[in-house]
Amino acid sequence: MGENKTGEERLSTLLHNVNAVQAVASSVEGTIGPKGLDTMLVDENGNVIITNDGVTILEEMEVKHPAARMVINIARAQQDKVGDGTTTATLLAAALVSEGASQVSRGVPVAKVISGIRQGITKAVGILEKTAVRITSMDDEKLYHISLIAGREHEDIAHLIMEGAKLIGEAKMLENDFRFSDLVTAKEGADNEVIHGVLMNQRPLSKEMPEQIEDVKLLVLGDALAPEEVDDEALGTERGFQRYLDLKEGYTCNLQKLVALGINTVVVEKSCDSIAEEFCIDNGIMVLHRVSKADRQRVADHTGARTLKRTGLNKSVDELTRYIGRAKRVEFEETLGQVRIMHGAGKPTATMLIGASTEEVVGERERIAKDAASAMQACIRAGYLPGGGSIEIYLSHQIEQWRTSLKGMEGFGVEAVANALRKPLSQMVQNAGFNPLEKVEMVKAAQVESGTNSVGMDFDTGRCADMLQAGVVDPALVKIHALKTAGEVSQAILRIHTIIRMKSEEE
Numbered sequence: 001m002g003e004n005k006t007g008e009e010r011l012s013t014l015l016h017n018v019n020a021v022q023a024v025a026s027s028v029e030g031t032i033g034p035k036g037l038d039t040m041l042v043d044e045n046g047n048v049i050i051t052n053d054g055v056t057i058l059e060e061m062e063v064k065h066p067a068a069r070m071v072i073n074i075a076r077a078q079q080d081k082v083g084d085g086t087t088t089a090t091l092l093a094a095a096l097v098s099e100g101a102s103q104v105s106r107g108v109p110v111a112k113v114i115s116g117i118r119q120g121i122t123k124a125v126g127i128l129e130k131t132a133v134r135i136t137s138m139d140d141e142k143l144y145h146i147s148l149i150a151g152r153e154h155e156d157i158a159h160l161i162m163e164g165a166k167l168i169g170e171a172k173m174l175e176n177d178f179r180f181s182d183l184v185t186a187k188e189g190a191d192n193e194v195i196h197g198v199l200m201n202q203r204p205l206s207k208e209m210p211e212q213i214e215d216v217k218l219l220v221l222g223d224a225l226a227p228e229e230v231d232d233e234a235l236g237t238e239r240g241f242q243r244y245l246d247l248k249e250g251y252t253c254n255l256q257k258l259v260a261l262g263i264n265t266v267v268v269e270k271s272c273d274s275i276a277e278e279f280c281i282d283n284g285i286m287v288l289h290r291v292s293k294a295d296r297q298r299v300a301d302h303t304g305a306r307t308l309k310r311t312g313l314n315k316s317v318d319e320l321t322r323y324i325g326r327a328k329r330v331e332f333e334e335t336l337g338q339v340r341i342m343h344g345a346g347k348p349t350a351t352m353l354i355g356a357s358t359e360e361v362v363g364e365r366e367r368i369a370k371d372a373a374s375a376m377q378a379c380i381r382a383g384y385l386p387g388g389g390s391i392e393i394y395l396s397h398q399i400e401q402w403r404t405s406l407k408g409m410e411g412f413g414v415e416a417v418a419n420a421l422r423k424p425l426s427q428m429v430q431n432a433g434f435n436p437l438e439k440v441e442m443v444k445a446a447q448v449e450s451g452t453n454s455v456g457m458d459f460d461t462g463r464c465a466d467m468l469q470a471g472v473v474d475p476a477l478v479k480i481h482a483l484k485t486a487g488e489v490s491q492a493i494l495r496i497h498t499i500i501r502m503k504s505e506e507e
Ligand SMILES: Nc1ncnc2c1ncn2[C@@H]1O[C@H](COP(=O)(O)OP(=O)(O)OP(=O)(O)O)[C@@H](O)[C@H]1O
Pocket: 031, 032, 033, 034, 036, 052, 053, 054, 055, 083, 084, 085, 086, 087, 088, 089, 149, 150, 371, 386, 387, 388, 389, 459, 472, 473, 474
């Protein structure tokens, strides 16, 4: 009797978790695929976000349930690691949890279900890795298709990202800590543009400074442009005051060095005192102050400048030449409040500026462009797969066949994986207004008959279509990562009630 009750309690915890996870998934499922709609998020102050992006919706939602939070963390991890596919990952996890739970309800031991899920996911990931197709070069048209699909079919954005990618080059794209999507920025009122250089939201220190400079010689100061300080107490003593006068004289002398070096642009971490401001105005030097670390780093990399502290200005003019960065042009765009430093002599870089007409769409256009950029980088790193939910149907079928060769209860966990893999296509079909049961079967049958893994559905007509031929492709990394994280988290959630049972047994 007691045994039974524990069993029921276990199941009720599990079903409770399943419900919480389903609630999270259902808040994003309507956005997936080409016919997915947007969600409008509103807070109590009337702030509005309009988005189609899974992770953005989930991060803004108020969620207390711990299992539901774990699912939200999947979307976050997916965003951090690969930058796209957050909705797919969330839906897969929720489907795995509910398929797993229904196996448990049938009486399959949780441990067997979990082990089966783990095996099924490993198998599926292995198939994806084998099936992925590498791009042949940076001119491969698949790269354009990837960014078009991830960029919600905004052609202007896809072209822009493609142009930026070519400027950056394949080698840089493969660097581990380089995030191509960091180079995307959107601005209300701007035109779409790829800038061959660094773009900063900055204004020159004074209106009297030049707004355009050609043949740029630039200094980056990781400090303030002001004399070194003498503390108040020391100023009271004769020696301290003398030191103050010396520093001030040395400082004026240092400012003269800027002219001797031909410096016409100074990028400063902190502030700039009035003496320097006046001096720079008089000598036609543009000063950008309070520049963030990330921006200073990008400027230094792109122009070849070496960052200097203010005491560094005590060095001789000769020595200082080694710290100068160079670029073709610096330009201040008054209306956008942006400064561009272009065609630097250091490492090439690009900034992809996305224009938007209003405040509400600027955020979403930026997210879309960042998704497109992330997808493109992922594709360069590990290739592409047919999209539109087709590869998942292929996986599902492969896993089903493999399951027949397995002995033991783990097979039920494997079956849960095969079932969950139908979810992405099924949801996209539903969002397009067709019957998911009918269309998922149709696609599966067509794949089996034709022996290809790229048959999916044309979401306009409801008929079968080859996704590769239609240019519907997804980066392999996005798919692989989504599957792995969804697998890990669903196992963790299914395991939660195992822990509860153990505690109650101890009691
Ligand atoms: N024109 C299209 N035809 C068929 N499938 C498409 C088309 N455009 C996009 N898709 C598919 O839609 C899926 C991606 O949908 P979506 O971008 O809404 O979600 P996500 O990438 O999983 O998450 P998010 O973008 O919110 O982080 C991919 O499987 C992709 O192949």
